[in-house]
Amino acid sequence: MAPDTLRKWEQRYGILAPSRTAGGQRRYSELDVARVEWLVARLGEGYRIGEAAGLLGDCPDSPPTCAAELLESLKAAVAAGDNAAIARLLDHAFALQEVEQTLTEVAQPLLRWIGDGWAAGELSVADEHLLSQALRGRLERLLTDTHGGMRGVAVLCCGPGERHELGLLMLSVLLRADGWQVAYLGPDTPLADAVGLAGRLSARLVGISVAMDEQATALRSAFAGLALPEDVEVVVGGGGASPALAEELGVQYANGDLSGTVRQLQRLAR
Numbered sequence: 001m002a003p004d005t006l007r008k009w010e011q012r013y014g015i016l017a018p019s020r021t022a023g024g025q026r027r028y029s030e031l032d033v034a035r036v037e038w039l040v041a042r043l044g045e046g047y048r049i050g051e052a053a054g055l056l057g058d059c060p061d062s063p064p065t066c067a068a069e070l071l072e073s074l075k076a077a078v079a080a081g082d083n084a085a086i087a088r089l090l091d092h093a094f095a096l097q098e099v100e101q102t103l104t105e106v107a108q109p110l111l112r113w114i115g116d117g118w119a120a121g122e123l124s125v126a127d128e129h130l131l132s133q134a135l136r137g138r139l140e141r142l143l144t145d146t147h148g149g150m151r152g153v154a155v156l157c158c159g160p161g162e163r164h165e166l167g168l169l170m171l172s173v174l175l176r177a178d179g180w181q182v183a184y185l186g187p188d189t190p191l192a193d194a195v196g197l198a199g200r201l202s203a204r205l206v207g208i209s210v211a212m213d214e215q216a217t218a219l220r221s222a223f224a225g226l227a228l229p230e231d232v233e234v235v236v237g238g239g240g241a242s243p244a245l246a247e248e249l250g251v252q253y254a255n256g257d258l259s260g261t262v263r264q265l266q267r268l269a270r
Contacts, residue, residue, distance in 0.1 A: 001036060001040075006026075006028075006036070007026075009036075009039070009049070009053070010026075013049070013050070013053035015035060015039070015053050016028065016032045016035060016036070017029075017031075017032065018032060031096075034095075034096050035095060035096070038095050038096060039052050039053070054141075067093075067097065067101060067102070067105035067106050068105075070089060070092065070093045070106050071105070071106050071109055071110060073085075073089050074086060074089050074090070074093075074106065074110055074131075075110065075113060077089060078110075078114060078123070078127055078130065078131050079123070079127070081126075081127070081130060083130055083134065086130065086131060086134045087134050087137075087138075090134055090135060090138045091138070093106050093107075094138065094142070099142065099173060099174065099177050100174055100177070100258070100259060100262075103170045103173070103174065103258055104258055104259060107135060107166075107170060108170070108258070110131065111131075111135075111166060114127060114128050114131055115128075132166060135166060136165070136166060136169060139166075139169040139170060139172075139173050140169070142173045142176070143169070143172055143173060143176060143182065143184055150179040151178065151179045151180045151204070151266070151269045152180065152181070152202075152203065152204035152205070152269055153180070153181045153182075153183060153198075153201045153202065153203040153204060153205075154172075154175055154180045154181070154182050154183070154203060154204065154205040154206075154207060154265070155183045155185065155194055155197055155198040155201065155203045155205065155206045155207070156168055156171065156172050156175075156182060156183070156184050156185065156206075156207040156208075156209070157184075157185035157186065157189035157191075157194045157206075157207070157208060157209070158185075158186065158187040158188060158189060158208070158209045158210070158211075159189070159191065159208050159209065159210045159215050159218060159219045159222065159236075160188060160189070160190060160191060160215070160218045160219065160221075160222050161188055161214075161215050161218045162187060162188060162209065162210050162211060162212065162215045162218075162238075162240070163187040163188055164187070164209075164211035164212065164238075165186055165187045165209070167209060167211060167238060167239075168184075168207070168209040168238070169184070170258055171207070171209075171237075171258055171261060171262070172184045174258055174259075174262050175262060175265065178262055178266065180205075180265075180269075183197060183201060183203070185197070190222070191208065191219070191222040191223065191226060192222070192226060194206055194208070195226065195228065195229065195232075195234075198229065198232050199229055199232075203232055204231075204232065204233065204268075204269055205232065205233050205234075205235065205265060205268065205269070206232055206233070206234045206235070207235045207236075207237065207254070207265075208234070208235070208236045208237075209236075209237055209238040209241075210236065210237075210238045210239075210240035210241050211238045211239045211240055212239065212240045213239075213240045214240070215240050216240050216241065216242075216245055219236070219245070219249070220245075220248070220249070223249050228250075228251075233252060233265075233268045233269075234249075234251040234252065235251060235252040235253070235254050235264075235265070235268070236249065236251055236252070236253060236254070237253065237254030237255065237261060241253060241254075252264075252268065
């Protein structure tokens with residue numbers, strides 16, 4: 001990187017925090033180097049520097065350096081109810097790791113941990129909501145980019161009555177990074193409306209998430225009498241879905257593993 005470029009990024013966006021030698025020269029830390037590498041990678045994906053800097057967030061002090069440390073730090077921040085620390089650590093995780101690694105090695109284990117803690121009475125609904133809101137906001141920021149589309153359009157939604165959307169949001173972010181143009185419709189979506197939009201967008205895929213078992217019944221009702229386009233692959237997934245449900249509905253099944261689902265949908269798009 002040219003020195004004047006680094007100075008411009010430091011001064012305009014505040015994304016680097018070099019120390020100074022006795023002679024006044026900038027001394028960049030390993031964290032600064034990692035942030036520059038991350039920014040260069042985003043520029044290579046088509047982001048403008050202002051957009052990439054906004055995704056990167058503020059420099060944290062003494063930040064964790066790997067997924068395991070980030071996970072433990074986030075657990076501590078959730079337990080302490082420290083919303084600012086949660087936001088800062090999530091920004092740091094997405095800044096210094098690939099999106100897929102952050103989602104599979106930090107976000108998913110963190111959500112499992114908080115679910116187990118809630119079931120055991122060790123964490124509250126407020127703790128879960130604090131994390132969910134922070135993670136949802138971060139994922140939605142990643143979805144605002146309009147680049148991509150080489151694999152086609154994917155319409156993603158939660159099934160009727162289903163409001164648990166974080167798993168589907170994470171999949172949406174990975175699909176966008178994989179080259180899909182994602183139309184994310186969010187929770188409790190009428191299935192006929194999702195299919196109708198897929199037709200208008202000439203989508204190649206409709207993905208439906210049902211996280212809770214009780215929503216499978218609502219999904220069956222929504223499919224009754226619904227005419228599915230022949231040229232659109234329909235996939236169901238989430239904790240409330242199963243191979244048997246997919247077979248009953250005449251659609252594809254995704255097993256909930258994020259990376260595996262992205263590869264499966266790559267094959268369907270060929």
